[in-house]
Amino acid sequence: MYSLGGIRSLPANWRSTTASMTTTESVRKVPQVLTVAGSDSGAGAGIQADLKVCAARGVYCASVITAVTAQNTRGVQSVHLLPPEFVSEQLKSVLSDFEFDVVKTGMLPSTEIVEVLLQNLSEFPVRALVVDPVMVSTSGHVLAGSSVLSIFRERLLPIADIITPNVKEASALLGGVKIETVEEMRSAAKLLHEMGPRFVLVKDFKTFVECGTLLLAELAKGSSMLSAVKVAKRFVDNALDYSKDIVIGTGKQGPFDHFFSLKKDPQSSRCSIFNPDDLFLYAVTDSRMNKKWNRSIVDAVKAAIEGGATIIQLREKEAETREFLEEAKSCVGICRSHGVCLLINDRIDIALACDADGVHVGQSDMPVDLVRSLLGPDKIIGVSCKTPEQAHQAWKDGADYIGSGGVFPTNTKANNRTIGLDGLKTVCEASQLPVVAIGGIGISNAVSVMQINTPNLKGVAVVSALFDQECVLTQTKKLHKTLEESKKEV
Numbered sequence: 001m002y003s004l005g006g007i008r009s010l011p012a013n014w015r016s017t018t019a020s021m022t023t024t025e026s027v028r029k030v031p032q033v034l035t036v037a038g039s040d041s042g043a044g045a046g047i048q049a050d051l052k053v054c055a056a057r058g059v060y061c062a063s064v065i066t067a068v069t070a071q072n073t074r075g076v077q078s079v080h081l082l083p084p085e086f087v088s089e090q091l092k093s094v095l096s097d098f099e100f101d102v103v104k105t106g107m108l109p110s111t112e113i114v115e116v117l118l119q120n121l122s123e124f125p126v127r128a129l130v131v132d133p134v135m136v137s138t139s140g141h142v143l144a145g146s147s148v149l150s151i152f153r154e155r156l157l158p159i160a161d162i163i164t165p166n167v168k169e170a171s172a173l174l175g176g177v178k179i180e181t182v183e184e185m186r187s188a189a190k191l192l193h194e195m196g197p198r199f200v201l202v203k204d205f206k207t208f209v210e211c212g213t214l215l216l217a218e219l220a221k222g223s224s225m226l227s228a229v230k231v232a233k234r235f236v237d238n239a240l241d242y243s244k245d246i247v248i249g250t251g252k253q254g255p256f257d258h259f260f261s262l263k264k265d266p267q268s269s270r271c272s273i274f275n276p277d278d279l280f281l282y283a284v285t286d287s288r289m290n291k292k293w294n295r296s297i298v299d300a301v302k303a304a305i306e307g308g309a310t311i312i313q314l315r316e317k318e319a320e321t322r323e324f325l326e327e328a329k330s331c332v333g334i335c336r337s338h339g340v341c342l343l344i345n346d347r348i349d350i351a352l353a354c355d356a357d358g359v360h361v362g363q364s365d366m367p368v369d370l371v372r373s374l375l376g377p378d379k380i381i382g383v384s385c386k387t388p389e390q391a392h393q394a395w396k397d398g399a400d401y402i403g404s405g406g407v408f409p410t411n412t413k414a415n416n417r418t419i420g421l422d423g424l425k426t427v428c429e430a431s432q433l434p435v436v437a438i439g440g441i442g443i444s445n446a447v448s449v450m451q452i453n454t455p456n457l458k459g460v461a462v463v464s465a466l467f468d469q470e471c472v473l474t475q476t477k478k479l480h481k482t483l484e485e486s487k488k489e490v
């Protein structure tokens with residue numbers, strides 16, 4: 001659970017100062033970050049996890065070690081603090097040489113070490129500072145005692161761009177307040193924000209190890225804070241999902257696999273990066289509607305993402321190929337920077353050429369098994385299905401999800417048989433794949449769709465309710481809110 005308690009935005013020059021990859025004729029600047037943290041011999045946390053996650057996200061990571069732990073998946077056996085003078089030497093070495101986009105602190109086990117860090121940060125000002133106030137390991141071992149609390153509160157937190165405490169750390173920083181519910185996490189985030197950091201992210205225990213590192217990598221690439229948090233959450237969710245079946249060490253909580261996206265799922269020889277929850281608010285663009293409202297595909301996509309769309313499909317039936325390809329490439333860039341998947345309707349060629357995340361095909365489009373062989377194992381494939389038989393075939397052919405409908409009558413797709421809520425429920429109950437409902441769905445009836453309440457139904461796909469509208473942003477926000485509320489009711 002994440003509670004973003006910060007309310008001030010980053011400085012206007014945030015994006016230009018945290019440069020993403022820039023290419024000139026001979027120089028390519030790679031996003032680079034520094035982690036100041038403890039070494040974990042089990043490599044599940046600390047410096048080792050930071051190095052792996054940055055490598056997995058295409059970011060160069062330098063490391064300053066504050067302490068060395070003897071640690072495995074069962075717990076922390078012992079901790080050896082490095083002399084503050086030597087921590088300072090490491091800091092000077094790297095800060096005087098590299099141009100870091102972001103610096104992140106993890107385990108800072110003594111006030112002396114925090115002092116040398118602060119001293120070096122004043123000598124070598126950094127562009128952005130992420131503070132993960134590490135105090136307790138996953139196994140419950142104390143990694144920084146209460147002696148550091150006052151220097152954290154008084155001197156480190158006020159200069160941080162974001163702090164990422166877990167609930168125990170948030171509670172310690174706030175003098176031991178109880179934090180058990182989401183509401184209490186929100187209140188804690190607000191109180192911590194008053195201590196001076198620009199943003200506060202209070203994490204629950206499931207995801208607490210990796211989130212701060214991930215933020216570091218995404219911020220270094222130039223993402224806004226909110227996008228960085230979204231990408232981090234998506235990455236952690238996917239990595240946890242991938243890692244749940246792998247065994248590393250004999251302890252209760254093994255590390256997760258940062259390089260999951262490079263690996264094949266042994267069951268299906270497919271990568272498991274698709275997150276079915278992304279189907280929650282599926283925005284499908286329409287060329288005629290964009291033309292009618294005089295907006296580009298790119299503007300339509302930007303507004304939908306800003307409004308809360310969780311996946312995008314470009315369904316541009318009338319677009320010229322070359323123009324469509326260029327627009328699709330721009331949309332891929334936008335979607336990627338927000339951690340939102342982009343699929344192309346029908347056009348496998350366009351999907352391949354713009355490196356989209358996948359395609360959506362119907363029963364009379366290219367057969368799914370052929371689409372899979374053309375796109376390879378890593379891309380997302382959605383298939384339209386009106387019946388349990390079609391849903392079963394989609395699963396056999398290697399699809400990732402099915403779109404089922406039209407649930408209600410629609411003017412967007414001609415001659416499309418309506419299956420109603422009963423038809424949708426039948427397909428959902430039979431399907432081995434996650435389902436998104438489509439057809440005539442909007443703010444007024446989205447709740448009735450979600451109320452069919454079958455575990456496979458993950459969300460709604462919508463065209464006219466978002467795009468045949470004057471303001472895509474407002475409509476998407478409204479639908480998002482409606483869906484969120486329906487989640488609480490179900």
Ligand SMILES: Cc1ncc(COP(=O)(O)OP(=O)(O)O)c(N)n1
Nearest residue numbers: 345360361362363384403404438461
């Ligand atoms: C999410 C989603 N579900 C269904 C469809 C319809 O696809 P298809 O049956 O191929 O019809 P066209 O969209 O190509 O007219 C979809 N596009 N998206």
Ligand SMILES: Cc1ncsc1CCOP(=O)(O)O
Nearest residue numbers: 406410412439440462463464
């Ligand atoms: C593409 C498609 N497939 C089944 S219904 C439909 C149209 C959905 O459009 P709208 O959301 O405007 O009803």
Ligand SMILES: [Mg+2]
Nearest residue numbers: 346361362365
């Ligand atoms: Mg189609």
